[in-house]
Every structure is written in structure tokens, then in C-alpha cells.
Amino acid sequence: xxxxxxxxxxWKKYSRDLKSSVKYAARDILRGAVSGGQNDHKDLRDxxxxxxxxxxxxxRRGEVLGVLGHNGAGKSTLLKCIAGKLAADRGSVIRxxxxxxxxxxxxxxxxxxxxxxxxxxxxxLMGMNGKALAAYIDEVKDFSELDTFFDxxxxxxxxxMKSRLGFAASSVIRPDILxxxxxxxxxxxxxxxxxxxxxxxxxxxxxxxxxxxxxxxxARLCNRAIFLEKGKVLYxxxxxxxxxxxxxxxxxxxxxxxxxxLHPELISFSLMANGCQLVPGQSLPYGANLSLDIDxxxxxxNAVIRPLLRDGSQGVLADWxxxxxxxSWPAGRTRLKADLGSAELAPGAYSISIEVMSPDxxxxxxxxxxxxxxxxxxxxxxxxxxxxxxxxxxx
Amino acid sequence: MWRQTINxxxxxxxxxxxxxxxxxxxxxAWALITPMLYAACYIFIKGQLNGGAAHxxxxxxxxxxxxxxxxxxQWWMHIVQEMSDFIRKNRGLLRGINVGPIPFVLSVxxxxxxxxxxxxxxxxxxxxxxxxxFPTQPFSWLSIIISLMALLISAVTIGTILAPWAxxxxxxxxxxxxxxxxVILISPIFYPxxxxxxxxxxxxxxxxxxxxPLAILAKSLHDLESVYMLPLIISTVxxxxxxxxxxxxxxxxxxxxxxxxx
Numbered sequence: 022x023x024x025x026x027x028x029x030x031x032w033k034k035y036s037r038d039l040k041s042s043v044k045y046a047a048r049d050i051l052r053g054a055v056s057g058g059q060n061d062h063k064d065l066r067d068x069x070x071x072x073x074x075x076x077x078x079x080x081r082r083g084e085v086l087g088v089l090g091h092n093g094a095g096k097s098t099l100l101k102c103i104a105g106k107l108a109a110d111r112g113s114v115i116r117x118x119x120x121x122x123x124x125x126x127x128x129x130x131x132x133x134x135x136x137x138x139x140x141x142x143x144x145x146l147m148g149m150n151g152k153a154l155a156a157y158i159d160e161v162k163d164f165s166e167l168d169t170f171f172d173x174x175x176x177x178x179x180x181x182m183k184s185r186l187g188f189a190a191s192s193v194i195r196p197d198i199l200x201x202x203x204x205x206x207x208x209x210x211x212x213x214x215x216x217x218x219x220x221x222x223x224x225x226x227x228x229x230x231x232x233x234x235x236x237x238x239x240a241r242l243c244n245r246a247i248f249l250e251k252g253k254v255l256y257x258x259x260x261x262x263x264x265x266x267x268x269x270x271x272x273x274x275x276x277x278x279x280x281x282x283l284h285p286e287l288i289s290f291s292l293m294a295n296g297c298q299l300v301p302g303q304s305l306p307y308g309a310n311l312s313l314d315i316d317x318x319x320x321x322x323n324a325v326i327r328p329l330l331r332d333g334s335q336g337v338l339a340d341w342x343x344x345x346x347x348x349s350w351p352a353g354r355t356r357l358k359a360d361l362g363s364a365e366l367a368p369g370a371y372s373i374s375i376e377v378m379s380p381d382x383x384x385x386x387x388x389x390x391x392x393x394x395x396x397x398x399x400x401x402x403x404x405x406x407x408x409x410x411x412x413x414x415x416x
Numbered sequence: 417m418w419r420q421t422i423n424x425x426x427x428x429x430x431x432x433x434x435x436x437x438x439x440x441x442x443x444x445a446w447a448l449i450t451p452m453l454y455a456a457c458y459i460f461i462k463g464q465l466n467g468g469a470a471h472x473x474x475x476x477x478x479x480x481x482x483x484x485x486x487x488x489x490q491w492w493m494h495i496v497q498e499m500s501d502f503i504r505k506n507r508g509l510l511r512g513i514n515v516g517p518i519p520f521v522l523s524v525x526x527x528x529x530x531x532x533x534x535x536x537x538x539x540x541x542x543x544x545x546x547x548x549x550f551p552t553q554p555f556s557w558l559s560i561i562i563s564l565m566a567l568l569i570s571a572v573t574i575g576t577i578l579a580p581w582a583x584x585x586x587x588x589x590x591x592x593x594x595x596x597x598x599v600i601l602i603s604p605i606f607y608p609x610x611x612x613x614x615x616x617x618x619x620x621x622x623x624x625x626x627x628x629p630l631a632i633l634a635k636s637l638h639d640l641e642s643v644y645m646l647p648l649i650i651s652t653v654x655x656x657x658x659x660x661x662x663x664x665x666x667x668x669x670x671x672x673x674x675x676x677x678x
Contacts, residue, residue, distance in 0.1 A: 143513060146509070
């Protein structure tokens with residue numbers, strides 16, 4: 022199949038501070054005017070760094086390339102270079118087909134104009150006229166489901182409505198190369214599902230590059246992936262492997278940051294997996310049994326103990342509050358064991374910490390350091406807690 | 417390709433006009449209000465300085481020159497400001513849609529043409545209202561059209577050259593508002609143009625992109641020729657060449673500027 026997009030040894034640099042950024046831009050503009058567009062400064066100047074370093078890949082029709090990486094890895098810069106919105110400092114991007122992109126979709130909407138007027142301008146800028154323009158407007162109206170709001174000024178829209186209008190206006194296109202940047206977290210669940218459907222439809226006849234922090238979206242939409250770190254491609258190949266690498270790196274970050282604490286010296290604990298003490302960062306299989314061995318000798322009697330399970334981005338996924346178990350402390354005990362059940366979790370990085378509150382549940386006494394761990398295996402979807410049901414076929 | 421560019425430019429010009437109308441209660445009436453105020457002040461002060469002398473044909477021409485001069489100056493400055501600000505104002509569309517900078521430049525040009533037509537109509541209405549007569553020579557009308565087109569080209573060119581710098585430095589916008597008054601003072605608006613081909617005033621009028629067209633305009637309304645026609649033609653050719661060079665540069669400059677705007 023034809024190669025629709027080729028990225029050859031692409032390099033892009035940015036400046037760290039505003040003053041030098043403006044100074045370099047002014048110099049580049051003046052130099053370009055004198056030298057007829059040749060960029061002389063292909064090396065780093067003071068306060069500059071490489072946001073993209075020597076990137077190479079190609080894409081054919083029907084391929085959906087997921088781009089994974091942590092913040093600052095160079096994902097959005099890469100897309101903007103491909104879209105021609107940023108000028109690359111070295112290397113080239115060869116596009117063999119019409120380009121469409123879903124980047125900053127609501128950008129350019131005038132707040133005083135109605136949704137219809139904004140969409141009309143966008144349609145005309147995309148080269149539509151007459152019947153094609155009328156069909157485009159109708160399609161955007163139907164897809165965005167804005168009903169009568171479509172004829173109201175955009176300044177009266179909620180942020181969700183603006184995003185829906187932006188997605189609808191930008192996605193009603195039939196490009197050969199499609200670039201999508203973090204845009205599918207739009208509207209409610211049913212609208213999001215329609216967005217996936219629309220992207221799938223577009224992807225069938227195009228080469229697609231898809232950037233997202235959502236592993237679920239990447240797993241669902243992509244058939245190839247690259248993982249970026251500090252502007253470099255660390256991995257290119259299958260989606261599952263790229264996701265695993267992303268999760269590993271997320272886990273590394275998680276292990277370096279032990280989270281916020283409050284009087285951590287008051288409580289210590291050991292995390293056990295299948296009865297054995299867990300080494301921080303250790304990878305566990307799906308469904309491993311988790312338990313805690315907690316030293317409570319420094320805590321006031323009948324304090325509320327609350328183990329917390331967090332994901333890689335430190336969001337609390339679950340807690341086991343001792344109040345729910347009507348736990349009462351026998352006198353003179355220094356250790357407490359808690360069986361947390363099985364770790365029915367999606368592959369990824371997690372951590373457990375313990376929060377301690379006063380017996381009346383009002384005052385925070387302690388928040389321990391967190392113990393990181395990973396769940397291995399293959400990735401199914403974006404939901405962190407993945408329970409196993411008992412399935413039966415009734416006679 | 418060009419048809420698509422023109423269609424896009426017309427759509428952007430309509431969008432800009434619609435936004436301006438919605439944002440102003442008086443809309444395009446401002447094109448009349450400001451020069452009317454200037455002309456009224458001018459009539460009052462001139463009348464007082466002349467000891468309240470009766471209105472004559474000469475003073476009618478003076479009032480017309482002041483009214484037309486301020487009207488055209490205001491329009492010219494608006495084009496320069498709009499053009500210099502087009503990248504910053506349209507960065508959302510430049511980033512979000514697969515469209516280059518040329519339709520945005522052309523849209524300001526179209527908007528400028530519409531604004532110019534409105535102002536020409538205002539000036540034409542003012543002539544009989546002041547008891548004056550229209551020029552009779554075809555050459556006068558041709559000179560008027562040439563001077564107005566020269567003004568449009570100079571405004572668009574200066575705005576296009578300033579556009580990348582206006583993104584990088586807020587000084588450009590401040591500078592443009594600061595030079596308004598000096599430009600009015602050095603342009604033949606409240607006094608007739610110096611009509612000799614030597615001396616510093618002649619060269620100042622040749623350099624000032626507003627002076628030569630306004631001098632030709634004032635003379636042509638009297639069916640007279642101006643010494644500034646040749647300098648105007650030369651400067652317009654130079655401005656046109658600079659404009660086409662600047663437009664070529666914009667394709668390379670816009671990605672650099674979008675990056676700096678964050």
C-alpha cells in the first residue's frame with residue numbers, strides 16, 4: 022500500500038524562556054528574509070532544548086499509529102510539525118495526500134457568532150460551497166446534537182457544547198492523513214462513543230496518528246504505536262508492547278514519587294502479595310491476594326485505619342475503611358493485619374498507602390508513605406478495576 | 417486554488433465585518449462620527465481665528481479637505497492596525513484549520529475596499545452639502561482612484577510587514593497608536609500640501625505614505641494636477657513589490673510565530 026506519510030529524521034527545538042524565544046524568533050524572521058527562507062540555526066542556542074530528536078517513521082493507508090508518552094515527551098510538537106503548524110529545524114515530513122486534523126478543534130470560533138455562522142466560515146475555509154457547504158452544515162448540526170443552540174451565539178454554550186461543535190465541525194472531513202490530539206474526551210458517554218465510531222470510520226480510508234494519555238483509547242483505536250520519551254522514539258511496534266512500556270515508565274515515576282505524607286513515622290506497614298512480602302515496584306499477576314501487616318504501636322487506640330489504593334496518576338481507586346468492618350481494638354495490641362482481597366486490576370502502576378484518622382473520624386493523624394507495585398499481563402481496556410464474575414449458563 | 421483562496425478571504429471578511437457590527441452599537445456609523453467631530457472642531461476654530469468671517473467657497477474646500485483627510489486617515493490607520501494584528505487575532509483558525517495566511521491578508525484587503533467605498537460615498541455626499549462642485553475632468557477622477565488605490569496598497573503593505581513583529585512585540589500596537597497624531601500633523605489634512613518639487617517638505621510628503629495621495633486628492637477635487645503624482649506612482653510600485661515579497665515570507669514566518677505564541 023502507498024506510504025501516505027513519511028517522517029524523516031525530524032528535529033524540533035524550543036526555547037526555555039520567553040525573552041530568548043522572542044529574540045530567536047526575531048532573528049530567524051530577519052535571517053529568513055535575507056537568506057530566502059533557509060534556516061541557518063540548526064544547532065541549539067542558549068536556553069534551547071530539543072523537543073523532538075531524530076524521529077523517523079512512515080504510515081500507510083489503514084494504519085492507525087498511537088503516540089504514547091508522558092507530559093513533555095514531544096507528542097503534540099510532533100503532530101504540529103506533521104500538520105505544518107510548526108517548522109521543523111531539521112529533517113522533513115512528506116505528506117502524500119490531503120491532510121486533516123483534529124487539533125484545538127474549538128479554536129477560532131468567534132464567541133459572538135452563532136454555531137451555524139462559525140461552522141459556515143469553517144466550511145468555506147475548507148473549500149466548500151453551495152450544496153456541499155449546506156450538507157456539511159447539516160451534518161455538523163446533526164452530529165453535534167446542539168438542536169436550537171446551533172443558532173445561538175457560541176459564547177452562551179457550555180464547554181461541553183463547544184467541544185461537541187468543535188469535534189463535529191472538524192471531523193466531518195475525508196482526509197488521507199488524519200491527525201488526532203487528545204480530543205476524544207468530549208461530551209457525555211454516548212457522544213464519546215459516537216466520536217470513537219466517527220474516528221474508526223475516518224481511519225478505515227486514511228493513515229491516522231493518534232495522541233492520547235488514555236491507554237484505553239490507544240488500545241481500542243490503534244494497530245501500531247510508538248512510545249516517546251524526551252523527544253525520542255524509545256519503541257515502535259505493537260500496541261500492547263508500547264502500552265506495557267508506557268505503564269513501566271509510569272510505574273518508575275510512581276516509585277520515585279512516594280506521594281504526600283503526614284507524620285509518616287507514626288505508622289509503618291508491609292504489603293504482602295499471596296502471603297509473601299512485596300518488594301516495592303514488584304510486578305504481580307492479575308488477581309494476586311493482597312494483605313497488609315500494620316504496626317499500630319504508635320497510634321491512639323481505636324484510630325480509624327484507611328488503606329488507600331491509588332493508580333499511577335495518584336487518583337484514589339479504592340479504600341478499605343476500618344469503620345466499615347466495625348473494628349475495635351483489643352488492649353495492648355501492636356500489630357494489625359488486613360486482608361484486602363484479590364488485586365483484580367488492569368495492568369499498570371499502582372500504590373497503597375494508609376491514612377489514619379482519630380477515633381471520631383474528624384482529625385487526620387497520619388498518612389504513610391506509599392508502597393508502589395505493578396500489575397502485569399495484557400491490556401484489555403481503560404477501566405482500572407477489572408473484576409472477575411462467576412458466569413453461568415442456566416439450564 | 418486561487419478561487420478557493422478568494423472564497424476563503426470573502427468568508428473571513430464577512431466574518432470580521434459581522435463581528436465588528438455585533439460588537440458596536442453604532443457599527444459603521446463610527447466611520448462618519450469621528451471625521452464629523454474633527455470637521456466640526458476645525459470649522460469652529462477656523463471661524464474663531466478668522467474673527468467669525470462668513471463661510472466662503474475657499475473655506476468650504478478647507479472643510480472638505482479636513483473631513484476627507486480625517487475620514488481617509490482613520491480608514492488607512494484601521495487597515496494598518498488590522499493587517500498588523502491578523503496573525504495574533506486569527507491564531508486559533510491558523511492553528512485549527514488547514515489554511516495558510518494569504519486568505520487572512522486578502523480578507524483585510526477586501527474589508528479595506530468595503531470601508532473605502534463607504535468613506536468615498538461619505539465624501540461625495542459632503543461635496544454638495546458644503547456647496548461645492550464635483551470635478552469635471554476625467555483625469556481628475558482617474559487621479560482620485562489612483563490615489564485611493566495607492567493608499568490601500570501602502571496600508572496593506574505596511575500592515576503585512578508589521579504583522580510578524582506585532583506578534584513578537586506589543587510595542588508595535590503601542591507605536592501605531594502613538595504615531596497617529598504626528599501623522600495627522602505632518603499630512604496635508606488641516607492645511608494644503610506644499611506643491612513644489614524641492615525642499616524638505618516635498619521630500620517629507622514623498623516619504624509619508626498618506627501625504628502624496630491626500631495632496632493629489634485635494635488637487636483633483638479642484639480639477640488641478642499635483643506635483644506628487646510621479647512620486648506616488650513610484651512609491652506604489654515599490655510598495656507592491658514589497659507586498660508580494662512579504663506575502664511569500666509569511667508562509668515561513670507564521671509557523672515560527674505560532675510556536676512563539678504558545
